Amino acid sequence: MTELVIKNLSISYGSKNILSDINIPAFAPGSMVGVLGPNGVGKSSFLRALAGLNKYHGSATLNGLELGTMAHQDRARQVGYLPQTLPQGTSLVAYEAVISACRAVRPDLSHPQAQKLAETTFNELGITKLAFQPLHQMSGGQRQMVGLAQVIVRAPAIMLLDEPTSALDLRWQLQVLDVVRRIARQQQGLALMALHDINLALRHCDYVVLFGNGRVLACDDVSRVMTVDHLKTAYQVDGRIEQCSQGTPFVIVDRLSPTPHHHRE
Numbered sequence: 001m002t003e004l005v006i007k008n009l010s011i012s013y014g015s016k017n018i019l020s021d022i023n024i025p026a027f028a029p030g031s032m033v034g035v036l037g038p039n040g041v042g043k044s045s046f047l048r049a050l051a052g053l054n055k056y057h058g059s060a061t062l063n064g065l066e067l068g069t070m071a072h073q074d075r076a077r078q079v080g081y082l083p084q085t086l087p088q089g090t091s092l093v094a095y096e097a098v099i100s101a102c103r104a105v106r107p108d109l110s111h112p113q114a115q116k117l118a119e120t121t122f123n124e125l126g127i128t129k130l131a132f133q134p135l136h137q138m139s140g141g142q143r144q145m146v147g148l149a150q151v152i153v154r155a156p157a158i159m160l161l162d163e164p165t166s167a168l169d170l171r172w173q174l175q176v177l178d179v180v181r182r183i184a185r186q187q188q189g190l191a192l193m194a195l196h197d198i199n200l201a202l203r204h205c206d207y208v209v210l211f212g213n214g215r216v217l218a219c220d221d222v223s224r225v226m227t228v229d230h231l232k233t234a235y236q237v238d239g240r241i242e243q244c245s246q247g248t249p250f251v252i253v254d255r256l257s258p259t260p261h262h263h264r265e
């Protein structure tokens with residue numbers, strides 16, 4: 001059971017307000033949640049706040065515990081965060097990096113158990129070929145997948161993934177989102193993912209939180225969240241919401257909106 005409840009949350013840097021009045025009711029456990037919105041709206045800041053890396057006002061509780069003040073070790077166990085840009089990496093090989101991520105927060109596992117878990121995770125993500133490659137010799141996409149493996153082995157209640165597919169080609173985007181979905185379902189946890197590709201989000205998420213103009217424009221079931229108005233308000237584009245032959249909504253962008261809404265600084 002994983003319950004994330006966000007009430008009157010706001011995030012600012014100094015006197016600069018980024019997001020305010022964020023109220024998000026609990027999502028059904030096992031859900032994939034897309035965090036969408038234009039560049040600079042605050043998606044990363046929001047995920048970082050939930051990960052305990054940015055201060056916030058208001059409340060964000062995980063199973064009743066305030067994320068901002070949770071003990072470091074508890075948060076490391078409960079909250080898995082994948083940053084947007086991963087460090088260049090060390091000369092550690094992927095397998096070692098994943099095992100040490102696991103051992104850091106799961107003293108419950110013996111070394112052989114951690115090894116087994118790392119192997120299973122590499123298999124599941126389809127990246128066994130990378131296991132013995134040093135991180136600093138990897139491509140951006142390969143490092144992104146190893147970073148995700150580090151999150152997955154920790155088996156957190158919530159995964160906060162900042163653009164987890166940004167460096168991945170089409171096939172790997174699907175592979176990664178399928179694995180994240182399976183894990184979220186199995187563990188009855190939550191995966192919150194900042195995504196730029198609206199159609200990828202509409203296809204893979206259960207819910208979408210859409211930020212625009214410093215607040216939540218919409219937070220709803222994926223089938224209802226995206227509207228022509230929201231596209232215009234959030235992204236200043238004119239577009240349409242169509243349905244593909246399999247019933248999934250998708251967005252077609254026709255043009256930039258002729259009368260752009262005020263752009264947030």
Ligand SMILES: Nc1ncnc2c1ncn2[C@@H]1O[C@H](COP(=O)(O)OP(=O)(O)OP(=O)(O)O)[C@@H](O)[C@H]1O
Nearest residue numbers: 013018037038039040041042043044045046194265
């Ligand atoms: N450490 C910081 N100090 C001051 N301002 C910051 C800091 N980090 C981010 N910002 C500002 O906060 C706003 C939100 O940034 P954030 O990275 O959260 O947006 P985003 O929605 O993730 O953007 P993108 O889609 O481009 O990654 C931006 O205006 C950015 O300039």
